[in-house]
Amino acid sequence: MKKLLIPFIILMACQQQSGSDKLPFMGNTIYEENDTIYHTIQDFQLVDQDSSIVTNETFDGQVM
Structure with a gap:
């Protein structure tokens, strides 16, 4: 019984x-x-873990 x-x-x-929950x-x-x-998203400028500058242009043309 347990096997079933x-x-x-x-x-x-x-x-x-x-x-059809969306x-x-x-x-x-x-x-x-x-x-x-x-x-x-407003323009931004951040520093990542590798000390590289990341801006909104970094993700230009990419779908997130």
Whole structure:
């Protein structure tokens, strides 16, 4: 009996829940006529663990 119970519990724990729950989109969104303007980060300048300067241009063109 125990040999059947453990695989059953694992199988039930691995199943996905039904429904179409979507993750919330965080941030300010401004709608202007037919355009959507999303929140942007102000210009910054930091020093990383290797003493290199990191700015917003460091991540230009990358999806985070």
